[in-house]
Amino acid sequence: MTPQIALPILIPLLAGAVSLVFWRSRGMQRFIAVLGTAGLLLTSIWLLVSVSRDGILVMQMGDWQAPFGISLVADLLGAIMVVLTGIIGFAVAMFSLATTGRGHEAFGYFPLMHLLLAGVAGAFLTGDIFNLYVWFEVMLVASFALLTLGSEKPQMEGAIKYVTLNLVSSVIFLIAVGLLYSMVGTLNMADIAQRLPRLDGNGMVDALAMMFLVAFGIKAAAFPLFFWLPAAYHTPPVAVSALFAGLLTKVGVYALYRVFTLIFHHDPGYTHEILLWGAGLTMLSGVLGAAAQFEFRRVLSFHIVSQIGYMILGLALFTPLAIIGGVFYIAHHIIVKANLFLISGIVHRLQGSYRLEALGGLYRQHPWLAVLFLISALSLAGMPPLSGFFAKFIVIRAGLEAGAYGVTFIALLVGLLTLYSMVKLWSEVFWKANPREDDEAPDQAIGRGELWLMVTPVAGLALCTLFIGFNAGPLYALAEASAGQLLSPERYIEAVLGDVRGGER
Template sequence: MSTAVALPVLIPLIAGSLSLVFYKSHAVQRWVGVIGTGALFLATVALLAKTWTDGIQVMEFGSWPAPFGIVLVADLLSATMTLMAGMMGFALAVYSLPSMSRDHEAFGYYPLMHLLLAGVCGAFLTGDIFNLYVWIEVLLVASFALLILGGERGQMEGAVKYVTLNLFSSMMLLVGVGLTYGLTGTLNMADLAVKLPQVEEQGLVTVVGMLFLVSFAIKAAAFPLFFWLPASYHTPPIAVTALFAALLTKVGVYALFRFFSLMFDNDVGYTHELLLWIGGFTMVTGVLGAAAYYEIRRILAFHIISQIGYMIVGLALFTPLALAGGIIYIVHNIIAKTNLFLIGGVIYMLRGSYDLKQIGGLWKTRPMLGVLFLLSALALAGIPPLSGFLGKYVIIRAGIEVESWGIVAAALAVGLMTLYSMVKIWAEAFWKAQPEEHAERAAAFERAIDKKNLTLMMLPVIVLALLPAAIGIGAQPVIEIARVAADQLLDSTAYVEAVLGVTP
């Protein structure tokens, strides 16, 4: 039994509880936010290292062995995902210190942030599908509360769309859980990997799999039910938006990877072909939506959708190379996309607007910010030698190997369109002169800047901007972890042995 598996869930729950105890002290809440997320990050680093050296980690609760009791399981995919959650949680806790208003802190920002991180890590580590539903509901409650924090009209409108479609997704997930139990008599993922292939009516298994596919595709903001994301992600404070961009849709993507490799792989010709079409349309519709806007948060929100398409394509192609590429792309996207939102927040602090038509001249006054934006933007567009190029190259190469020429063409075209959107932000915000009609307001925001606060906001931006270059240049460890994680997904033997103690 490995207690290290429980720490990524327990730490944010404890930190959130402490934040509630000291709810009257904003200073204590901020310290707990940074220390708690820092401890979470260290725990996830240790968990990934232990999983890499010692194999799949399992923890059983209440002395009830699987498949009867609750278990937490960390293979390389789930350990990698919790590492990203810990990293982003820590970065955003630091970024929130100067950027989050005291009113939002008073409304419970830090306890909700910790609750969200606990839900995300619980979803990544749970070993049964009912508790996956429970952890998703935990993060849904926390994310809804964060979305409406402050109670502005735009936030409420976005929240209604967000919660309505996500509740529908959760209902489908719960129905799928019930039907799966009816077919197999178990909810443990490892046990399902053994028992689902033994069900006589494999057509029913595929039908139940479709329920899960639709549910998780909604949560991942995949085509065609993605409209809740661009309608809501631009409304909360930018630190909240960045936290959502980093983690929420990735829970849906992770669940798709887990379910359609470990359990619902009985009809790959149908399910994964459908996933391939969904991934392709998600890439294209997301990037076209981004091209239509001139508001930084909306552009980046549509690019979340577009980039999700690449991840789903990696799963849909279902080869070791494609799955490894999908995992690499998830890691890359979490880092680059989160940082672009954080840079957007810095731009707002400097110019007082997210509208590209109202800002400009930043290259002249803040060249370092321009360089950091370019590093993250070019990584997102897949320019070598940055991490985005590595992920796209592996996925496209996998597409070529299986002669999926349509998806290869779509991936290349979407990469060019992504570059167009990033160049648009660069040209409007950094290269062109500040519009005269907005110059007075921009000057007022520049004068009001607290240099200490700006420096504190820039610290996570600098680190996250350098990571794509570090991953791209020193790619071998990332590729090796992704390769082994892909092998674990394709061959469930090790997972089943670790959880059930038997060879399937």
């Protein structure tokens, strides 16, 4: 029995259900939010430890044999992603205790948050392609509701674009699953992976690969399908923004990694070449979009897009080092990006605005906050001692070794432009004088305990960044092992199908 595979899905589902029971009790919901996410974090660490010790873990739901029932599969990439989900979930739950308004809490903020986490964890752990679609939908419905909670005008406008684009992407995904089923007659990803090469006629397989690329590309906000993201991510309450920024697009990236290493690796010269172009253009368009923005969260939203490009670049190069770089980049990016959004929330709480021209002087008022921002921002830009440096270094080195000089040059240039954007934020928000005449800061309204609740998760995530930066060895080793698993899909297939496969041949 390996309950740790199912627990990261069951705990958030259970926590969501229990907090629905306590619909009227604000205190209980807040308590369950912290308890549930802490439980998620602990079980996900348990999962990662056991996966890195015992190899790929598989659980057959309802004890149905592998290609017939739904399997939950935890390989290293999935386990790493679940641990990151736990970290971000816990940090955001703590942060929301201080920042979520009573109106939002009364309309089910915390149950929706648990449901979202369950969907994300389910998407990382499932081994069945239709089940992946179902988890995507669980995650999307929760995110729709979280995005529109409060019904303000910008939220409605952003939500229409977000909902439409994500629904279209889901439909494309669904169609691709249907067509794939009609070709191979199975939905288990490991079974698909071993049956697909036996088909002759690659044309349809290529078309299917492109449908998956478009469907997951929309979810991951890759070029040219990213425009829903900057239209929506800056509208909801900031804790929701941070949760989305950390996790949602990365589910799309994870799905790309899974599908294009396990199933569609038959013709890398075609599929991965398209991914390579997509990666370069994603990086460039995201960072150029950010340079034109003067709103804290919009700058950060555009940077999500540009950073997605680096992760897809790791997949597109398709060498062992590049995959290591991609996995490392995902881990680093989730922590840093969520943290930057949380910091923007603290800034908003202190000075009442996200517009850069209305902010200023925070370095003098709160030097510790400035330091925390600087750690995350420089890490995002890739400054040497921090986690972002190693992530970019591995990806770019892989690009040079693979001889993809053009896209490597773009990656370096985008790093520089990211630094420009971060310096812009630093000088506007922290360095320049406060534009308001009276230096009477409005932060007297914030209680001491509330401020601590906001700063603790931010400081914790910043410590994670520093830890990865100064001690990159363990994460590199994990990423290396998971790249090894991703590049030899027969291990995944054997773990899932086991002896069934031997009997069939």
